[in-house]
Amino acid sequence: MEETTLSLLGKKTEYPQDYAPEVLEAFNNKHPEMDYWVRxxxxxxxxxxxxxxxxxFATIQIDYIPDIKMVESKSLKLYLFSFRNHGGFHEDCVNLIMKDLIKLMNPKYIEVTGFFTPRGGISIYPYxxxxxxxxxxAEMAKDRMRTHR
Structure with missing residues (x-):
């Protein structure tokens, strides 16, 4: 999807009421020959x-190394907002976010962490x-998983 076909940017915002991966939009990476992080x-x-x-409630951190496509930030905001009425365990939400972004962008590398606030005295940080x-x-993913803390 080229920048000229982005449908959400600069328009009145309509918020989805339940999980809505279809709102995610991508645009072309202007530097696909470079490896760099987007957070x-x-x-x-x-x-x-x-x-x-x-x-x-959580802080979701998404880090990725793009290839050809990148996620458009307003569409990502609306997508994450769509979880507001979605029933899902913390671990499921984080994995779902990652899988949807892989499907959208086919990045070289991606990681997603959820820093969920305590409920019942326990915080959960799925990665x-x-x-x-x-x-x-692929080797980088294995190494980062082994050394994750």
């Missing part, structure tokens, strides 16, 4: 506990990552 820090993430229906199979990024 999104999303401190207002909310989802619902699938058992109790109580809200869960997942992915490196494109058959490349140096």
């Amino acid at each position: 999104f820090n999303c401190p207002e993430f909310t989802s619902l506990c699938p058992i109790t229906g109580q809200p869960d 997942c990552n992915y490196g494109r199979p058959g490349t140096e990024y």
Whole structure:
């Protein structure tokens, strides 16, 4: 999708009421020959506990090394907002976010961490990552998983 076909940027915002991966949009990376990190820090993430229906709050951190496509930030904001009424365990939400972004962009490498606020006195910080199979990024993903703390 070229920048001229982005449908959300500069328009009135309509917020999805439930999980909506279809709102994600991508644009072409102007520097695909370079390896560089892109980080999104999303401190207002909310989802619902699938058992109790109580809200869960988190900071979601997304780090990736783009290839040809990059995620457009307003579409990412709306996508993350769509979890507000979605019932999902912390670990599920983080993995779902990563898988949807892989499907959208096919990045060289991506990792997603959820820093969920305590409920019942326990904080949960799920982490997942992915490196494109058959490349140096797959090995990078294994190394970062082994050394993650």
